[in-house]
Amino acid sequence: xxxxxxxxxxxxxxxxxxxxxxxxxxxxxxxxxxxxxxxxxxxxxxxxxxxxxxxxxxxxxxxxxxxxxxxxxxxxxxxxxxxxxxxxxxxxxxxxxxxxxxxx
Numbered sequence: 001x002x003x004x005x006x007x008x009x010x011x012x013x014x015x016x017x018x019x020x021x022x023x024x025x026x027x028x029x030x031x032x033x034x035x036x037x038x039x040x041x042x043x044x045x046x047x048x049x050x051x052x053x054x055x056x057x058x059x060x061x062x063x064x065x066x067x068x069x070x071x072x073x074x075x076x077x078x079x080x081x082x083x084x085x086x087x088x089x090x091x092x093x094x095x096x097x098x099x100x101x102x103x104x
Contacts, residue, residue, distance in 0.1 A: 001062035002098040006037070006070055009092045010054045021054070022046075024085060030056065033078055037069035063097055070095065 012018050025044060034042050039058040047053035060066040069075070070093075082091070 001064075003040075004060045004063045004066040004098070005096040006039075006058040006060070006066055007094045007096060008056045009094070010056070010086075011052050011090050012054060012086075013052050014088070015051070018046075018051070021086065021089065025054070025056070029078070029082065032081075033058065036074035036078060038065065039069065066095060 010021075012021050030042055030044060033039070033056070037058055037060075039060060042056065042058045044057075045055045047055070058069075060069065082089075
């Protein structure tokens with residue numbers, strides 16, 4: 001079964017809030033999400049093209065594991081926690097399945 005990814009793209013428009021957002025995500029949200037989802041691993045990125053864009057990516061063993069994580073009660077709680085702490089940060093979510101891996 002191919003790996004599956006859950007990607008959350010957040011837009012932090014207020015540059016003065018980005019450092020606090022980054023610290024909160026690293027200290028609280030990412031560890032909570034990885035544990036709650038049962039993700040294999042996760043990555044976070046800030047865009048160099050648009051400094052307001054933050055991406056978090058969670059890897060799952062397969063599509064079924066991703067579905068269990070994103071359709072369970074923890075997803076609702078994680079969204080509520082995010083909305084409570086960052087009500088002005090908009091997000092989009094995307095689910096991906098690995099089509100091909102090339103290289104080392």
